[in-house]
Amino acid sequence: MSNRTTGQTALLVLGALVLLAGLVCVVLGFASFADTDPGSDDNGSLWLFAGGGLAAVVGFGIIAFTRASMLIGNGGYVKVTYEQGRRPEGDPQD
Numbered sequence: 828m829s830n831r832t833t834g835q836t837a838l839l840v841l842g843a844l845v846l847l848a849g850l851v852c853v854v855l856g857f858a859s860f861a862d863t864d865p866g867s868d869d870n871g872s873l874w875l876f877a878g879g880g881l882a883a884v885v886g887f888g889i890i891a892f893t894r895a896s897m898l899i900g901n902g903g904y905v906k907v908t909y910e911q912g913r914r915p916e917g918d919p920q921d
Contacts, residue, residue: 838893846886852879
Protein backbone atom coordinates (compact mmCIF):
# COMPACT_ATOMS: atom_id res chain seq x y z
CA MET A 828 0.00 0.00 0.00
CA SER A 829 1.29 3.43 -0.88
CA ASN A 830 1.47 6.27 1.63
CA ARG A 831 1.21 8.95 -1.05
CA THR A 832 -0.30 12.26 -0.14
CA THR A 833 -2.73 14.08 -2.39
CA GLY A 834 -0.05 16.63 -3.24
CA GLN A 835 2.41 13.94 -4.26
CA THR A 836 -0.19 12.27 -6.46
CA ALA A 837 -0.99 15.62 -8.08
CA LEU A 838 2.71 16.24 -8.74
CA LEU A 839 3.13 12.79 -10.30
CA VAL A 840 0.15 13.39 -12.59
CA LEU A 841 1.43 16.86 -13.50
CA GLY A 842 4.90 15.47 -14.22
CA ALA A 843 3.47 12.71 -16.41
CA LEU A 844 1.35 15.18 -18.38
CA VAL A 845 4.25 17.59 -18.90
CA LEU A 846 6.54 14.71 -19.92
CA LEU A 847 3.97 13.33 -22.36
CA ALA A 848 3.26 16.77 -23.86
CA GLY A 849 6.99 17.38 -24.21
CA LEU A 850 7.53 14.09 -26.02
CA VAL A 851 4.64 14.84 -28.38
CA CYS A 852 6.14 18.26 -29.14
CA VAL A 853 9.55 16.70 -29.78
CA VAL A 854 8.08 14.22 -32.25
CA LEU A 855 5.95 16.84 -34.01
CA GLY A 856 8.80 19.34 -34.11
CA PHE A 857 11.23 16.79 -35.48
CA ALA A 858 8.75 15.59 -38.10
CA SER A 859 8.00 19.16 -39.15
CA PHE A 860 11.70 20.06 -39.13
CA ALA A 861 12.53 17.08 -41.35
CA ASP A 862 9.83 18.07 -43.89
CA THR A 863 10.78 21.74 -44.24
CA ASP A 864 12.56 23.20 -47.22
CA PRO A 865 16.25 23.79 -46.40
CA GLY A 866 16.05 27.31 -47.84
CA SER A 867 13.09 28.42 -45.70
CA ASP A 868 13.57 30.72 -42.71
CA ASP A 869 10.76 29.17 -40.64
CA ASN A 870 12.19 28.15 -37.27
CA GLY A 871 8.86 27.20 -35.71
CA SER A 872 9.57 23.49 -35.92
CA LEU A 873 12.98 23.96 -34.33
CA TRP A 874 11.43 25.88 -31.42
CA LEU A 875 8.75 23.20 -31.05
CA PHE A 876 11.46 20.52 -30.96
CA ALA A 877 13.59 22.43 -28.43
CA GLY A 878 10.63 23.45 -26.27
CA GLY A 879 9.33 19.90 -26.26
CA GLY A 880 12.71 18.61 -25.15
CA LEU A 881 12.80 21.12 -22.32
CA ALA A 882 9.25 20.23 -21.28
CA ALA A 883 10.12 16.51 -21.30
CA VAL A 884 13.14 17.12 -19.07
CA VAL A 885 11.09 19.24 -16.65
CA GLY A 886 8.33 16.61 -16.53
CA PHE A 887 10.83 13.84 -15.88
CA GLY A 888 12.42 15.95 -13.13
CA ILE A 889 9.07 16.50 -11.44
CA ILE A 890 8.42 12.75 -11.45
CA ALA A 891 11.93 11.85 -10.26
CA PHE A 892 12.07 14.35 -7.40
CA THR A 893 8.54 13.50 -6.26
CA ARG A 894 9.35 9.79 -6.20
CA ALA A 895 12.60 10.48 -4.32
CA SER A 896 10.74 12.49 -1.68
CA MET A 897 8.22 9.66 -1.33
CA LEU A 898 11.02 7.12 -0.80
CA ILE A 899 12.76 9.35 1.72
CA GLY A 900 9.50 9.80 3.62
CA ASN A 901 8.92 6.04 3.71
CA GLY A 902 12.47 5.25 4.84
CA GLY A 903 13.58 3.98 1.45
CA TYR A 904 16.90 5.78 1.57
CA VAL A 905 19.15 5.20 4.53
CA LYS A 906 22.47 6.95 4.96
CA VAL A 907 25.19 4.54 6.01
CA THR A 908 28.59 5.75 7.17
CA TYR A 909 31.62 3.49 6.91
CA GLU A 910 34.72 4.44 8.85
CA GLN A 911 37.98 3.37 7.37
CA GLY A 912 41.41 3.25 8.87
CA ARG A 913 43.35 1.51 11.60
CA ARG A 914 42.64 1.39 15.28
CA PRO A 915 44.64 3.64 17.53
CA GLU A 916 47.68 1.98 19.14
CA GLY A 917 46.32 1.83 22.71
CA ASP A 918 42.74 0.73 21.74
CA PRO A 919 41.94 -2.80 23.04
CA GLN A 920 40.52 -5.25 20.53
CA ASP A 921 37.09 -6.80 21.14
